Amino acid sequence: MAGPTRGAGSTFAAPIVTRSVEKYQTAPMDDGDFSSRDWTIDYELVGSLAGLMCLDQPELDFAASDAPVSHKELARHGRQQFPIVLGSMAVAVNLDGIEKDGIKLTGPVLADIYLGKIKSWVDPAIRAVNPDIAFSRPGDRRRHAQGRFGDHLYSSRGICRPSARNGRRPMVRIL
Structure with a gap:
């Protein structure tokens, strides 16, 4: 056997x-x-x-x-590789007082979040694309993860590489 x-x-x-x-x-x-x-x-x-x-x-x-x-x-x-699965990733936001689909995040804003340049929901860049939302600092909480493989790699590459302001290595930061 x-x-x-x-x-x-x-x-x-x-x-x-x-x-x-x-x-x-x-x-x-x-x-x-x-x-x-x-x-x-x-x-x-x-x-x-x-x-x-x-x-x-x-x-x-x-x-x-x-x-x-x-x-x-x-x-x-002496190895070979072949694709077995295709997938996608999404950015999810869950903030008290914000309606479903109520927040807008542009490509450059997402890139700056992932690069660690935006650290708070009250950042002027987020406020500029969401002028009707009253973000408050006390509710800000940030979760942090970083990786150079797997999902982290693809979210970092997909969001940060196209950004013209990409001056550092990508690091996933989730507000």
């Missing part, structure tokens, strides 16, 4: 990986009615970077990453 195929990595891709594993493990063999319990795949949700780092261990057969690996890095390790 063969051991399971082992993978690790992206939490973003986990739903499609999980569904694919379920389908694979119950698929009939040779177009018949027989499937084998020997066909098992174990996938650990450890994040893109951790999955790629674990791929150097002989116990791991594959890794899933939100961010593509460079051609140079793939060639160096």
Whole structure:
């Protein structure tokens, strides 16, 4: 009996990986009615970077990453990559007293939030695109996350790269 195929990595891709594993493990063999319990795949949700780092261990057969690996890095390790899932990200805002769809955030404003230049809802740039909203400083709370892989990488790249004012490395900042 063969051991399971082992993978690790992206939490973003986990739903499609999980569904694919379920389908694979119950698929009939040779177009018949027989499937084998020997066909098992174990996938650990450890994040893109951790999955790629674990791929150097002989116990791991594959890794899933939100961010593509460079051609140079793939060639160096004799690896290949292919897309398995496409997705999108959204910016969500939940502020007391603000109606659903009531706040506007432009591309440059979002870039400045992600770059850490805007740190408060009372910032003049936010007020300029939301003149009818009375933001108050006491309710300001900021959550911070940063990363160079996975969802953080794509939100930072997608929002900050197009910004003409991108003078520093992207860092995800959520007000």
